[in-house]
Amino acid sequence: MTLQLPTQIDFRSDTVTLPTAAMHAAMTEARVGDDVYGEDPTVNALEQLAADKLGYEAALFASSGTQTNLLALLAHCERGDEYIVGQQAHTYKYEGGGAAIFGSIQPQPLEFRDDGTLSLQDIEAAIKPDDIHFANTRLIALENTVGGKVLPLSYLAEVRELVDTRALALHLDGARVFNASVALGIEITEITRYFDSISVCLSKGLCAPVGSVLAGSTELINKARRWRKVLGGGMRQAGFIAAAGMVALNENVERLAEDHSKAEKLYDGLRPISEFNLCDASVQTNMVFLDCGASVATPLAEHLQQKGICISAADKVRLVLHKDISNEDVDTMIASCRDYFQV
Ligand SMILES: *Cc1c(COP(=O)(O)O)cnc(C)c1O
Numbered sequence: 001m002t003l004q005l006p007t008q009i010d011f012r013s014d015t016v017t018l019p020t021a022a023m024h025a026a027m028t029e030a031r032v033g034d035d036v037y038g039e040d041p042t043v044n045a046l047e048q049l050a051a052d053k054l055g056y057e058a059a060l061f062a063s064s065g066t067q068t069n070l071l072a073l074l075a076h077c078e079r080g081d082e083y084i085v086g087q088q089a090h091t092y093k094y095e096g097g098g099a100a101i102f103g104s105i106q107p108q109p110l111e112f113r114d115d116g117t118l119s120l121q122d123i124e125a126a127i128k129p130d131d132i133h134f135a136n137t138r139l140i141a142l143e144n145t146v147g148g149k150v151l152p153l154s155y156l157a158e159v160r161e162l163v164d165t166r167a168l169a170l171h172l173d174g175a176r177v178f179n180a181s182v183a184l185g186i187e188i189t190e191i192t193r194y195f196d197s198i199s200v201c202l203s204k205g206l207c208a209p210v211g212s213v214l215a216g217s218t219e220l221i222n223k224a225r226r227w228r229k230v231l232g233g234g235m236r237q238a239g240f241i242a243a244a245g246m247v248a249l250n251e252n253v254e255r256l257a258e259d260h261s262k263a264e265k266l267y268d269g270l271r272p273i274s275e276f277n278l279c280d281a282s283v284q285t286n287m288v289f290l291d292c293g294a295s296v297a298t299p300l301a302e303h304l305q306q307k308g309i310c311i312s313a314a315d316k317v318r319l320v321l322h323k324d325i326s327n328e329d330v331d332t333m334i335a336s337c338r339d340y341f342q343v
Contacts, residue, residue, distance in 0.1 A: 004018050005018070006018060007308075008308045008310050009309045009325055009329040009332065009333065010310045010324065011309070011310060011319040011320055011321075011325065011333070012310055012312050013204070013320050014205045014259070014286060014320050014321075015203055015204055016322070017205070017322050017323050018207070019207060019208065019244055020207055020247065020251075022247045022251060023207065023208065023209070023243070023248070026243040026247050027240050027243045027244050030042045030240050030242070030243035031239065032237040032238075032239035032240060034236050035234065035237070035239070036234040036235075036236060040238055040239040040242070042240075042242045042243050042246070043061050043238050045246065046213070046242040046243075046245050046246050046249075047059045047060060047213070049246055049249055050249060051215055053188065053249055054188060054189070054198060055192050056197075056198070056221075057217050057218045057221070058215070058216065058221035058222075059215040059221065060214045060221050060224050060225055060228065061211060061212075061238065061242055062211070062213070062214065062228055062233055063210065063211065063212075063235065064203075064210075065090070065173070065199055065203075065212040066094075066095045066096075066098065067233055068199035068213065069090070069095060069098075069199045070095065070098045070099065070103075070227075070231070071214055071224040072171045072197045072199055072214055072224065073091070073098075073099040073103055073105055073141075073171070074099075074105075074223070074227040075197070075220050075221075075223040075227060076138060076171060077099075077105045077138045077139055078136075079103065079104040079105070080104060080106075081106070081136045081138040081139070082105065082108050082128065082134075082136060082137045082138060082139075083106075083107060083138060083140065083141050084110060084118070084127070084141070085107055085108070085109055085110070086109065086110060086111075086112045086118055086142075086146070089141065090143060090173055090175065091143070092107050093109075106135045108126050110122045110123065110126060115152075116143065116144075116146030116147055116149045117151060117152075118142070120158060120159070120162055123140060123159070127166055127168070137166075138168060139168060139170070139171055140159065140162075140163060140168055142159065142170070142171075142172055142195075143172070143173040143174075143175075144174055144177055144191065145176045145180050145183075145285050147287070148283070148286065148287030148288075148289070148318075149285075150179075150184060150284050150285065151180070153186075153190065156191065157194065160194040169196045170195050171195060171198070172194075172195040172197070172198040172199070173199055174191075174200045175200065175201040175204060176285070176286075177191060177200055178200070178205070178206065178253050178256055179205060179256050179259075179260070179285040180285070182253065182285075183260060183285050188253075196220070197220055199214050200212060202244075202248040202249070204322075205252070205256050205259055206253065206256075207248060208245045208247070208248040209241060209244055210241045210244075211241050211242065211244075211245050213245070252323075256285075256286065258323075259285075259286040259322055259323070260283070260286055262286075262330050263283045263286050263288055264282070264283050265327065265330050266283075266288050266321065267283045267288050270290070272338070273337055273338065275292050275296050275341060276291070276292050277291040277292060278290070287319065287320050288318075288319040288321075289317065290317040290319065292317060293315055294315045297311070297313045297314060297315070298313040300340060301313035303340050304333075304336055304337075307332070307336050309332070309333055319333075
């Protein structure tokens with residue numbers, strides 16, 4: 001089998017990454033069985049690996065991060081319960097309202113501060129008293145990284161303390177949590193230790209073609225496994241994709257540092273272009289944001305498309321660095337933008 005190569009320089013997301021040669025080999029050779037019967041050895045091995053690496057009793061493999069987040073909400077909350085979440089959080093805004101649709105779980109969204117944290121005062125104020133007028137506040141859901149930013153460890157400790165005091169649970173949408181641990185230069189468990197459950201995407205910077213994992217206590221994962229089947233997420237010989245997920249966890253975590261350095265390089269190269277408004281602090285992980293407005297972004301996106309570069313034309317353009325963008329591609333992007341704006 002020949003390895004597929006990227007056909008364009010695609011800055012839209014790290015979800016576009018193609019599987020590595022090691023993943024192709026692992027998928028070809030995977031031993032599989034019926035995972036709904038618990039008999040797929042590769043899925044079982046991936047779940048064990050994820051639980052061990054993330055520091056939990058158990059883990060569950062699912063089709064997407066949207067599904068692992070939903071499974072977490074369904075496993076933590078009952079009908080009529082409530083979760084506190086960021087207004088711009090993926091688990092609230094970008095998952096189609098799944099918690100409300102499938103779980104009758106009420107979201108209580110709060111504004112993020114600039115650093116992606118929810119203020120402890122806002123959280124405290126949003127927790128409902130035990131009163132028949134209110135939904136039961138059950139869970140807080142955070143996101144890390146959030147808009148490419150890393151949540152400070154001291155903040156995680158403070159939220160954990162609040163959660164313990166108020167007898168709530170704490171979930172992390174850790175779609176890109178390994179970007180956070182790599183950026184901080186710490187073990188992943190230094191982050192995960194504060195959370196009752198975590199969802200991690202294998203299909204972003206870690207380059208697996210499909211899949212996410214949810215990790216937590218055995219009790220929580222058993223509940224989530226039941227909900228996964230109810231949602232139609234029992235995938236039978238899923239070991240073929242789980243095999244790539246194992247390569248993602250075993251081989252592709254450290255390489256995220258390369259994505260971060262490419263993001264810095266891109267940031268430095270684009271900084272002279274005043275239309276981009278790249279004034280804020282700096283790049284923390286694998287994303288650069290252009291605060292340029294759609295009237296600049298739309299014609300720019302059309303111009304770049306002709307050079308084989310793909311960006312999303314939005315009010316605030318998110319450029320995401322990943323395996324399939326090389327240092328040379330970053331140079332091409334910088335030169336194309338400078339050329340366009342004659343900088
Ligand atoms: C990508 C992402 C998810 C899950 O997305 P899927 O496409 O469903 O795998 C969840 N949270 C965040 C923050 C994400 O970026």
